[in-house]
Amino acid sequence: MDVTASQIRQDLNHFGGFGQQGYGYNVDHLYDEISHILGLNKPHRLVIVGAGNLGKALCGYTYFERRGFQVCGIFDANPEKYGMEIRGLRVMSMDELSGFISKEEIDIAVMTVPKDAAIAVAKQLSGAGIKAILNFAHVDLDLPKSVPVQNVHLSDSLMTLSYELTRAGKGPLGDHG
């Protein structure tokens, strides 16, 4: 994993001593502790905002369920999509979003909306009391620090890949001109 033993000990110890000197770590216990630290010990309720291709794909993403991320609702701005059924969920309108978040005690919003809508949607989510956002739109949202955002910007990955591909086999400082 490209991690030294030293680093693992150092990192684990940052959160507490989970092992026994001379004896080792109890793997099951360690797994629990880490789940706790990551907040994965209790389920999270989430909504998907944007019922496009990506939104639909994510809706059927089995990892969500397996790890206790419950997909509770899916929303879209396009009236033609209202009522459409995706994996047993009916697409709802953006007007219903805020109410749904508070009533259903939603933690997390997954944003798969077009770039231009992203900032407004983020505002609405934040106003409705969302606790965290997973953002697939090509914008950096800046929200109050109290609402953590994780960006999944494919464009970044693609650019990095293109860079590595281009540089492959060239010297450490490469040549670009």
Added chain:
Amino acid sequence: MDVTASQIRQDLNHFGGFGQQGYGYNVDHLYDEISHILGLNKPHRLVIVGAGNLGKALCGYTYFERRGFQVCGIFDANPEKYGMEIRGLRVMSMDELSGFISKEEIDIAVMTVPKDAAIAVAKQLSGAGIKAILNFAHVDLDLPKSVPVQNVHLSDSLMTLSYELTRAGKGPLGDHG
């Protein structure tokens, strides 16, 4: 952007002096230089391996075209999908993959296959001379260093988000026990 002026100068200078002391940077020229460094100046040809929900969603991802990433083919292991048309492309079988890559001079493969298939597919791709892989499967592929891999592991983003969400408002060292 959370970057100091110092850092920008330092970073740009790592690749070369693109500015003029006392005068500034020419934005258009700088944009070109960076495109070059990232290898975005010429188009890349790519295939999508795995015609599931995510594969289909990515197939319609307009950013690809806009930035010169040409989606040239889409493949799946399920015979029922052969011939299915997605955005003007016919789904092909895995047997056709290797030949396609060399004949069509494909640079990049986007892997949206199930975890269990991922390693074998990566091997096939690497054997067929692929130059780079964008991997959405929940596995860390280890391929020869000559084939750069970018992993898009949603699970990582979700765990980070869960961590931040859980820690929000708590002290810098948090409390988890």
Added chain:
DNA sequence: TAGATTGTTAATCGATTAACAATC
């Protein structure tokens, strides 16, 4: 005891930042 393994401090390394010279 001898071997093994974690906890913790110190040393090393690299990246970020600050400072200033060079130039327009």
Added chain:
DNA sequence: TAGATTGTTAATCGATTAACAATC
């Protein structure tokens, strides 16, 4: 010249690694 801005060296900071004591 005065002000502004990049290039580049030095200082600072943090993270990784190494070393060793503590413990089983």
